[in-house]
Amino acid sequence: xxxxxxxxxxxxxxxxxxxxxxxxxxxxxxxxxxxxxxxxxxxxxxxxxxxxxxxxxxxxxxxxxxxxxxxxxxxxxxxxxxxxxxxxxxxxxxxxxxxxxxxxxxxxxxxxxxxxxxxxxxxxxxxxxxxxxxxxxxxxxxxxxxxxxxxxxxxxxxxxxxxxxxxxxxxxxxxxxxxxxxxxxxxxx
Numbered sequence: 001x002x003x004x005x006x007x008x009x010x011x012x013x014x015x016x017x018x019x020x021x022x023x024x025x026x027x028x029x030x031x032x033x034x035x036x037x038x039x040x041x042x043x044x045x046x047x048x049x050x051x052x053x054x055x056x057x058x059x060x061x062x063x064x065x066x067x068x069x070x071x072x073x074x075x076x077x078x079x080x081x082x083x084x085x086x087x088x089x090x091x092x093x094x095x096x097x098x099x100x101x102x103x104x105x106x107x108x109x110x111x112x113x114x115x116x117x118x119x120x121x122x123x124x125x126x127x128x129x130x131x132x133x134x135x136x137x138x139x140x141x142x143x144x145x146x147x148x149x150x151x152x153x154x155x156x157x158x159x160x161x162x163x164x165x166x167x168x169x170x171x172x173x174x175x176x177x178x179x180x181x182x183x184x185x186x187x188x189x
Contacts, residue, residue, distance in 0.1 A: 026058065033064050042068040059085040063095065066102070075105045093123025097131065109139060120148075126156035130168060137171065142179035146172050 029052040036045035049065040052058075066081035082099035089095060100115035116132035133148030149172040156164050169188055176185035 026056070026060070030060060030064065033061075033068075037064070037068055037071070040071075042072050057084070057088065059088040059092070059095070062088070063098070066098065070102060070105075075102050078102045079106065091122045093119040093121070093125070093128060096122065097128050100131070100135075104135070109135065113139070124151075124155060126152045126164065126168075129155060130164075130171075133168075133171060133175075137175050137178065140178075142175045145175040146179075149175065 029048060033045040033048050033052075036042075036048065046065055046068045049061050049068070053061050053065070062081045062085040066078040066085070069075070069078035069081060079099060079102045082095055082102060085095045086092070086099065096115040097119035100112040100119065103109075103112035103115060113132065113135055116128060116135060119128040120132060129148045129152035133145045133152060136142070136145035136148060149168045153165050153168045153172075156168070173185045173188040176182075176188055
């Protein structure tokens, strides 16, 4: 009943004011979907987002729906939603990083690596380098892993904090250790 009322309100807003108050409609849908998702009502949030997407295919709607799908462990659906968001905003590194995490859940490591690389290209933030460095370690590419983890440290010096730097150094030392470079591992730790 609550959801029906929300969908009816959203329908009236989109039907009555499809473009003139577009930002208001966008904010309303985002707020309602977030409110439902925060209460773990993911299916209801998806239903509102489906309705919104029928009226306006915005990257924000696809990303929000992808997050709901991820929380429901519907990783294939989340992958497709992130892909649609990427089609709309092809240079947003956050979309690539989020899709890469879903690809890891789908055991598609090489595709995840490609998406993390795009994330690092379009949004070179510490977390993207860190995630790609972890993936390189898992794939046995230790030189690339240490390069990315050091890049994450370098980027993080602009505000990510000491705890993050320690995690990067620890992972970097592990990559050196796995690669048989014991002295480098000791020096990094």
